[in-house]
């Protein structure tokens with residue numbers, strides 16, 4: 001062990017990754033035929049057409065098809081029309097027509113959601129309302145540190161808009177080149193900066209929402225304090241489109257970091273990773289903005305399947321942490337402290353080796369490894385994906401016990417763990433044994449969920465830390481939430497959407 005160094009070591013040849021934003025293509029290869037079901041009355045479709053004009057809808061099967069399938073290609077459905085309103089009034093008009101006619105609505109943003117919440121059912125009875133044309137930044141208020149944006153703004157474009165105003169909008173996730181802020185808020189997205197800035201819920205001061213009866217709720221207030229009753233905006237955030245259509249939001253802005261330090265750190269195990277997090281927090285406080293755990297197997301998958309990625313260290317280690325620190329001082333003024341964290345961690349046995357990026361391009365190349373994991377795992381046959389959280393103090397126990405239980409049940413299973421360990425959130429994705437038949441392993445989906453989710457429940461965790469319930473975990477959650485909690489959720493749904501117009505069959 002020779003410790004870490006300033007510039008990346010071991011002949012590290014980091015490929016500059018200037019673009020960490022994955023633009024997720026809308027795949028129209030599975031175009032549906034014109035014979036797809038259309039169970040919405042022609043009069044309703046005609047009224048919607050009149051409300052939004054020719055640019056505001058499509059009935060072309062080739063254009064509709066990509067809206068009806070999910071990113072992982074595991075959810076498909078069909079609608080006779082995708083509506084693309086230009087503004088909140090058009091959304092309200094369309095929702096009112098749907099409410100009157102009993103036509104269910106599937107709200108859709110960038111369609112990158114992972115739980116089947118944004119895809120219609122196969123019956124052809126629903127329409128999709130896409131926010132893709134509602135993509136204006138309405139206002140940036142520098143003194144108030146807020147920006148008011150429409151739901152269809154692409155997340156990466158909002159990051160740029162904030163940066164152009166010399167501010168930071170910190171929400172960041174691998175789908176940011178495609179996902180939209182309305183979808184981010186509706187899923188209460190997490191991503192990589194939650195440790196410091198909180199998840200989407202914490203980044204919102206106000207909302208504009210079209211309610212299921214077509215009324216507009218204008219809650220676009222940029223207030224940090226407002227105790228005039230229930231905090232209604234929080235109901236719609238994370239509701240996955242089941243309570244109304246978010247059409248605009250007032251988002252919080254933050255000072256732009258003047259310095260970013262990014263390190264990939266090899267650690268012996270998750271317990272050591274958490275000890276390092278504790279050390280980093282003591283020495284750097286809230287400046288630690290991201291802390292991601294990566295199991296070696298995940299890096300092996302990336303090296304095997306993703307082009308232009310090199311192993312950052314000469315030695316192979318069992319676990320890694322990707323740590324990022326945002327500072328507000330002179331460039332590189334935190335570097336010494338970050339090196340001290342790593343040096344002290346080395347002495348304490350928490351750190352085995354480390355690479356500290358010398359510049360932003362190298363930092364982004366380290367992020368590319370982390371963000372390519374889901375794509376790389378897709379090449380390894382069937383896997384059962386979990387998005388779970390437990391208190392930080394139970395993470396090591398969860399990983400150890402889940403690995404043991406799955407190995408006992410499925411000899412040769414290749415468990416892959418990675419994710420936002422700083423938030424107690426792990427993506428835990430057992431992949432099929434190498435010699436196994438993929439279909440046989442996929443058939444174990446329910447049994448594997450049972451092993452993982454029962455353990456999560458025992459550790460007082462959550463079976464969906466950031467992706468939501470959608471359709472994927474709608475039944476599953478019934479096993480883990482109390483009847484009191486489910487009753488409360490159903491009561492809220494009934495109060496706001498008594499006729500079940502908004503995204504039926506999702507969440508509750």
Ligand SMILES: Cc1cc2nc3c(=O)[nH]c(=O)nc-3n(C[C@H](O)[C@H](O)[C@H](O)COP(=O)(O)OP(=O)(O)OC[C@H]3O[C@@H](n4cnc5c(N)ncnc54)[C@H](O)[C@@H]3O)c2cc1C
Nearest residue numbers: 109110111112113117180182183184186189190191241246
């Ligand atoms: C490669 C990749 C990486 C990802 N990484 C992360 C991650 O790190 N963290 C994370 O939390 N998620 C992650 N996700 C999941 C996904 O990107 C997020 O859930 C994202 O917030 C969804 O935004 P979207 O615009 O694509 O929403 P959609 O997929 O279009 O919709 C998601 C849900 O919100 C509803 N909805 C959409 N827009 C509105 C609206 N305006 N009003 C009301 N309801 C609406 C939909 O009906 C659906 O239920 C990832 C996905 C991919 C493909």
